[in-house]
Amino acid sequence: HSEEYYPSLLRGLGYKSTREAALQAIVKLHNDAIPLLVYLAEDIHKPDLVRLQAWTALGQIGTVEAIDILVSNLMTAWGTTRRNILRILLKMPSEAGIEGVLDRIGRSGLETLIEQELMFIGQIYAGLVDLSGVTTYGNFSFRDANSAGLPGNDTAQLLQRALRGLEADATERCFLLMKFLYPLDTVQAAAFNIASGQPSLVARGLEILDNTVDIAKKRSLLNLFDQNSEREKLGNLSELMVYKPLAPSDRLRRLLELRHFLSDWALACCFHLAREARWSLTAQQTLVCLQHPTGFVREAVLAYLKIASPRALLELLPRLQNDPDNLVSAQVEEMMAELGAGGKR
Structure with a gap:
């Protein structure tokens, strides 16, 4: 508990050989570690893995104060950070994370987060539709293109694939959010069937959701998983966002x-x-x-x-x-x- 060692514990999260020991030591500090962990978790210049360890430590500390921090950041974070916080809250023992979210933001707050994800997916569809006719070829030095297994000469295709990746990420966050409202096994079964891509299983997954979900934007959510084009799906999101074609x-x-x-x-x-x-x-x-x-x-x-x-x-x-x-x-x-x-x- 000597404060002079706190910086060493935080640095230890960055190395594979010391990560687990540092994490355990930080968790034993309980609330004393929270300010240090928040500073580390919110530092966008730190590697994603180190920031994940900081969020994980907050979840393992599990006090009222730690849950307050996690839920507060859940409301403002996005992308990978939001996904990580959702997973950490769901894994907390005795459903402490689920109860903590429901106590602090309630059902309406969770529905708002799902609607945010749906509106973002709408923006992705708008991008895919408006950029669908663009094809550019040329030489460029995008050093991560080859490592990602993507073609290195069609930048329009690179962006379209990146947008579809964002759609998949947002869809995953929707399923994670639903787990705070409905039985985990039920939501997991629906997600598994829909992810299969097989028409019969997708239909089964949609049936599960249809019989389970009762949020205000249920139709918009279910329409995302139909085997329709992006343009059709975009039209089904009209109650959340109005699509206006752009150059x-x-x-x-x-x-x-x-x-x-x-x-x-x-x-x-x-x-x-x-x-x-x-x-x-x-x-x-x-x-x-x-x-x-x-x-x-x-x-x-x-x-x-x-x-x-x-x-x-x-x-x-x-x-x-x-x-x-x-x-x-x-x-x-x-x-x-x-x-x-x-x-x-």
Whole structure:
């Protein structure tokens, strides 16, 4: 319990050899560890695995104060963080996490979170529909493309696949949220059948949900799992969002306005598509994403700026020479040499 060792315990979460021991020691600190864990969990510059360990520790501490923190962040977090918090709350013994959520935000709060996910899925469908006719081919240096098993020359296809990944993530969060309202086994059975993709099993999964779910937006939720096109599914979400067709470039800018809800991968794909298609983005979108904590997103923004605004890039490069990502800093040095911006200071 000596506070001088707290920083060492937190650092221990970052290494495989010490992670479990550090986690156990932090959990034994109970409420004393909460401020440290919150600071670590909310630091977007920390690796996802380390942040997950911090959320996990809060769940294992399991006090009223720890549950308060988890539920509060559940309401404001998005994407991977929201999914992780949901899983941690569901795994707490004696359904303490489920009861904690119901006590704090109630059924109406959970329905609101499901509706948020449905509206986000609607934005994804709008992106898929409006960008469906776009095909661009070219050479670009997206270093994560090959590791993800994706084609490295069609940026429009990269973005479309990224958006479908976001749809799958949001759908998973909907099922996790339903587990706070309905029997876990029932929701799990519905999710398993729907995920199979087999028409007979999907129909069975829909039947289970139809007989179980009683939320206000039940129809919108169930329509997501029908074997319909994105355009048809988008129409079925009309009670939650009104779809207005946009030109592909406008839709891309709209997606970037929702950047806080996009995955790092999808965000990088947006900039690569803008570069290949020669679409202009706003200065705010570009500058904000240039400060993104993930290196390959900054890399994508720099590649876009090289085509879209070499003059602005020339002014920005000297400030980016000490980027913590070695590949990004090497990219900056190469661009500075190519644009004649001088050597490293």
